[in-house]
Amino acid sequence: MNKKFSTLLVGALLASSVGAFAQDGTTPTTTAKFTTSVFSGNDAELSVARYYALKDADNAYIGVQPSTDGGTFQFKSLVDTELDNLAMVDSFLWKITTVTVDGGFTRFSLENKATGVIFSFNKSNAVLGSAAATAASKTIGGVAQWKWLDSRFGTDLSKTDKTFTVDYANGDSVMAVKKASDGVLFVAKDHKKNAANLNALKVSVVEPGSWVMSAVDLNTKGDDVKYMQLTFDGAAATNNLFADKYQVQGIADAAKPAEFITTINGTKGGWTTQTPETDWLVLNKIGADGKVSNKYAHVDTSYFKSKGETYKTYNPIKVSTNTVMKNGAIDTLGYNLPGDAFRFKFTKNLMTDSIKIESLGSFAELATPATPAYQKDGKLTSWSMHTTGAKLYTNTTWTASDWAKDVKDNTQYTVLSHCTLEGETSKVVTFYTNDQGKAEDNYVNLYAYANGISDDFMSIPAGVYKIQNVKTKEFYGVHIYTTDSVAAWTGKAAIDNMEFDHMPAFQWVVYKTDLSSDERKVVSPVFIANREFVKDGNGMTVNTFNAHQLRKGENYDPAKLIGMFNGVEVEFIPVAAASVSNKYLGYKNFTNAELEFNGYNFNYWHPYAQDRYLNVNKTDSILNVLTTGAGRFTIVGAAEAKYGYTPSTAAKAQITGLAQLVRRAYTVSLDGETIYQNAEGQFVVTKDAASGVDKEASFYFKENNEFEKAGEPVCYYALIAQNINTKAGVRQNDDKALLLSEVLTEISTATFDIQEDNLPLYRRFNTQFEGVEEGDANPDAAKLLKFHERYVNDYLMDETNPFFKREGMAYLGIARANEVASDAGLSFKVRPYNIGKSPKSAIKPQYLIIVAEDETPAKEAIVCKEDHKHYDVVAGEETDDPMKCFHTTPAVKAISRYKLLVSFADSSDANGVAEDEKLYKFGKYVRVGFTDVAEQDSVMYILGNQFATVETEDLKIEDIQAKAVKTINMKTDVKSDAHKDYTWSFRFIDPEKALVAEKEEDLAFLIESDNGDNKEIAPTKGAWIKNQNNCLVLSTTDAKFENAKTGGDNALIFNIEMGSEDDMATENEEISTSTISVSAVNGGVVVKGAEGKTVVITNVLGQTVANTVITSNEATIAAPAGVVVVAVEGEAAVKAIVK
Structure with missing residues (x-):
């Protein structure tokens, strides 16, 4: 009778511990061990807590395999007989998530179980139409959300006519996944009307079955000595013997035929199964010296006093103290124990990623006492054997059915779990009764919804990060010349002089998706999205990983944020907190106040000439960067607009200060003439743009480089003509150095230090x-x-x-x-x-x-000095304060x-x-x-002529205020x-x-x-x-x-x-020269105080109109209307205007 054990809440057992694509040295068999089944029932549903297989029209399965050069991964299809070990199987299982996009359409994202690689391709690499596959078209990475099934619900989940496609170019074009002759998947693209001719690969989703695990599957740890060690969660983690290290071995009755096989006497004798079965394994304890001890775990009998019952029988798992496997012809695995007590089977449910463990035999307490050959403390011990021929007491008159009826509680089905007993002093795993029908509840998913935790899983704190390839030192992000907005690895010269803390296109928002417990937080899957590009030009979601499980790589260090991401070992480098909270990050931002009056220069970066500026040619209006004279440009900003990743509720809760990014587009003009792109692709400044030909340029100033200037880091910006979908560039082989409108895919990008033109606009008298x-x-x-x-x-x-x-x-x-x-x-x-x-x-x-x-002048108060009781007229009462006395004259301010x-x-x-x-x-x-x-008191009173007859010394502020003159509170x-x-x-x-x-x-x-x-x-x-x-x-x-x-x-x-x-100017109504005055009247000028002096009057042409000697103290001299110059003998000439 086969006794079934429950799930062990196993965390880090297999998939992530087994190296992907590891082989056991065997040749694939013609009988497939890997099996699948189609969905059934109207209530079928794709669950994010399960793993699925992808089956193509050739009855092959799609998974991740190393490329032929071994340097990268590829998506490849293999038949079921080729999936002959668990590591291989795991690389052909997928976690499938759905995303509802604009319009309510469902898109599918697939993550490989073994590698974490996302099912993705880049449409820039796709071949056209029916062209043969190229190496680039097989390359992984790019668009990760696909049109595929109609829904994650319903009866059509296993339909075989579904294809992976992506629409782009406003829905006019399509990219589809195909299969090359070598079984490697690739992508092709064409106009939507030719979609049927692409012959896209038809792929259905199926449910994987179970996998009986071999010793190779289980012994995934260690170097020279391989072993298994299970990790448990919750109560099962305490006093659990399975948490120890064991080398899992098969048994044979002949010489050792392969790795992890031990020999044992095959003599029946009522103790050991006649034919060793490879599915049933023994657990050889790893000693303190790191070697196998030849001490084996087994099911034993024990009695413990337990609350609620006088006695209860338990089957603890122990380790044999006998180090001898066999002794002559007698089986000596353990005294008073059949060999099957040492044998266990591990079965993995591939879809739920849970493990069932079974013992080949289990101990039961009989309801009716007897006196057989073996008993303890008056209690009969009886063993249920996996095979009838190996049962104990086969020579008795009892039948299997008689025996079964005598098992306590009349059940043949017991469950393995852990309990802590009163007074317990040893590690015990116990069989409990009355758990029939609950086995499915005890299956544990090892991923997002599991209690079990893989010790190969990892997570990182929520934050904003740069992602760097540990091996190549490349960074993952979207370069300025990437038109499809899909992230790629960028390194070497392309990232020289870049400050990624300032560039959201190379920053990634990361937060945990499972905060259900402290244990789960440690290994929680993470949401990862590019901070700038989460949509491509067609509105398709890109650069987004909804629930990505990070894994430890070969360079894992608990002190560092290094892990496997999308099949690559990377380091997550935190972005500076100031950049996380800066909503203007990535693009030059000007306030309206800055733009209102300032001009700006565009200093062109060139490695050999840093004194070149954007300006116009002397002979035309074409912009160039040859001049050392800086053009003073006027910039006008549009309204701020949100861009990039929109922080979710979870992101804002987990990432302190995470800002929604905003940017502004700007129009630029020079001397009142706006920048346009002309028909030749040149940027020009003009007031007379050709209608329908010249396009007014509206620029984003996108940070692209950082260089040192005068010992300080300076940001340089690319001019992205957002309304034309081009950028400003300068040809390297053109001596004209014209500023041209280049397609974004041109890798050479012109960048500028946009400097405030700090020319003084107004004079300040302080120099x-x-x-x-x-x-x-x-x-x-x-x-x-x-x-x-x-x-x-x-x-x-x-x-x-x-x-x-x-x-x-x-x-x-x-x-x-x-x-x-x-x-x-x-x-x-x-x-x-x-x-x-x-x-x-x-x-x-x-x-x-x-x-x-x-x-x-100010006047001090004249205080009452009378020796009497003072009287406050305002208050109408006597006072002791002389300042309030009506005899006191108040002070007067100047x-x-x-x-x-x-x-x-x-x-x-x-x-x-x-x-x-x-x-x-x-x-x-x-x-x-x-x-x-x-x-007075910083208030100006505009008197006008209302106090013209009042001398200054007689002015009183109360008189001024009484007039209600205009006041200015300075x-x-x-x-x-x-x-x-x-x-x-x-x-x-x-x-x-x-x-x-x-x-x-x-x-x-x-x-x-x-x-x-x-x-x-x-x-x-x-x-x-x-x-x-x-x-x-x-x-x-x-x-x-x-x-x-x-x-x-x-x-x-x-x-x-x-x-x-x-020499102060006054408001005189006469022009005076010493004691002589000259004033203009109708038809002439009046000269006073010049008796005896000669007066010469000339007009503006220098012609003399009068020359006379004054004979009286006041004389009127005729002169023509207009401006005349009057020169009195011995005095400076003065100008007068005659009416």
Whole structure:
């Protein structure tokens, strides 16, 4: 009677311990040991917890085998008789998972049991149509999700007309798996309409049967002495004798015919099976010296007192103390034991990967006591033998059926399991009764859903990793020239000067898929996905492994993350934490604020010339990298878009800080002209793109290299024209060095250091050119400056031309220095406004321009000194505080008063006012002038003319506040970079010269007041001080900077000179030269204080219109309308405009 044992919760027993493709030296038999069966029943289902076989139309099975050169794997089909050892069988078993993709379609992913290799091919390697297989088309790796079965459920799982295919090119083309004449699988591709002509291999899925394990299958450990050692989980791991080391052996009654065979006396004598059976094996204990001890495990009899019963019989597994296998003609395996007590059979369920262990005989306690030859403590011992001829007491009158009826509980079916007994002192494996019908429940799957754990399995902590081939040092990832987005091994020169911590295409998201227990976490399968490319161009899932079981390789080290991945031994190298959490990783990211005002240079990388920049040819608009002059490009970014792997709930839970990656596409222009790709594949800049021919380029800036520059690592970026599916490249054999649009598969990639063009845009008065000395504690302190026009050397001053003056207004004017009266100063106080306080003040400092500065001095409080009870009028009560007494005069804070230069843009002219009487405009242009301002506690009060008759010393803040004048709270206002009517910025006309300025002329600027394109920094359209028919105004806000900076829009370009307190400009309405004044009137000029002096008046052509001696203190001299120059004897000439 065959006694069946239960599953032993075995973990690391076989498949992963047996070297893949190991041979036992035998010749394949004509009778197949490997068997399969088709699915049956409507409730059939593919389970991820099981393994299956793939059967093709030739009744051969598909598995993984070494290639002919032994260096790589191939997918190959073999017939069942060729699968003659367990290692070979394992390489032909598959774990099958399903993925539901867009549209609800089911795709299948297959992982080989023995090697972990994913069933995958690269469509780039596929042959076309019916072409013969090539070595490349047989290469493993690439697309890993296949159209195959209709579903993982139902009755058609074993249908034989199903093929492995993948659609691509928007569904117009198809790739299919075929079989070459040598049995190796390969791929072919064609247009979808020709799919039937591909003759794709038809493959069905079948259920593998069981495998009775041989000594070779079991003895997978050790070097010189091979042995078996089982690993157990949970309660079964305690005091389990099977956890020891044994060499598994077959027995024979002749000389040793092969490895792992021992001889034994075949004499029957009621003790040993007559014919040794190779399926039933003995377990020879490995001693402390690492050698076989010839002590054997066997089923024995023992009695232990157990709770709930007085006595119970157990069958412990022990090791024989007798080292002699035979003694003459007598079987001496063990005293009082039949030989079959030493023999066990191991049967593996290939589909569930579980193991059943059986003993050839088992001990049972009889219900009816007797007195046979052998008993212990009054209890009869009886053995159930595997064969009737070997049963004990075969000469008695008992029959097999009589014996069976006397077995306790009337069952012939007992189960092997482990228990800890009260007072137990030895290792015991026990037969229990009443477990009939539960054998299937005791089968244990050794993979994701098993209690058992293989000691060849491994896992790694969740994280983001780089994957490097241990042997070749290549990295696994998607290179920039890989158009199908499928990962491959890349090494040698292709990865020189790359920083993979910055490149998501070479990073892999890994997390554990089985967290059911601490034991399972240690060997959990892992989800692995490329961080950038999880879809190809057709939306097919690529570079994703849903539940991959890692295995230990020959270089396994517990301290390192080295294991077998997809058939290759690799090291998982953690990516830096900063890269894991950086959502902008992989692509250059600019903020809108950075792009708003900055220009950028593209520094081309070349090993022998690092001073080459992207720019245009002098004779055309084609971009090239020959020039050492850097083009200043403007970049405009599109909205951020997610890309790459989307972190799952499990990934986010297990990987700290894992970011969803985002990137931006950018359009690039040079001097207002956008980059296009023309019909010749050249990148050009133009405003006049050919419709339907030239394509506007929108680039991703993808990091591709890292080089050292000036001792620092610098990232270089490829320009990926994402809307054209090309990249920028430079031909190596072309002396023109043109920037061309290349297909992505071109391995040579042009890369650039995209540098911020840090040219100064605005002048900041804190350098040596403004009198600042090295070490100055406050280089940004207010300065006294003169502004002189660059070309005719006119100076800013008060407007004195009567033609441009208006009653009650003080305008800004301009005149030549030698035409200005000696008491009409040219200096202005220029005071910083936003420096260090607004976000962009370092780029666009704003200033106040001030004249006529004065101050109402502060006054200390005059405290009541009367010796009386003080009275607080506000509170209406007496007080002891003299400061609150009504006799006390409160302190008064100082009030600063000055004339502030402002734009009158926010003022409005009344309708119907005559043109020559308008206060705030000259024609259509806004005028610029001075307004009366008081300042206290960082608040400016715009007084206008409301306090014109009030002397500064008489100003009181309460009077000002009572007038409800306009106020500006500078504490908050200085935080804004917006243009203002009362602040001024000084825009360089040539930033490149300004950057390396050697003289004041290099720092020429426009005086900027406003913008016309909503740009706070460096507007292309704006309002600058200009000369309109000798009247100072602001250009209209549609004026272009490109015109203004050349003076083409009458905008005035200035430089500075240092000013002085003795030369401050005022708001005088007359031009004075010492005690002599000259003013223009209708039809002439009035000269005062020049009695006895000669006055000469000339026009703008230098012609003399008057030459006379003044005979009185005030004289009117006739002169033509227009600009005239008045020269008083002994004084500098002045300019006047006669009406």
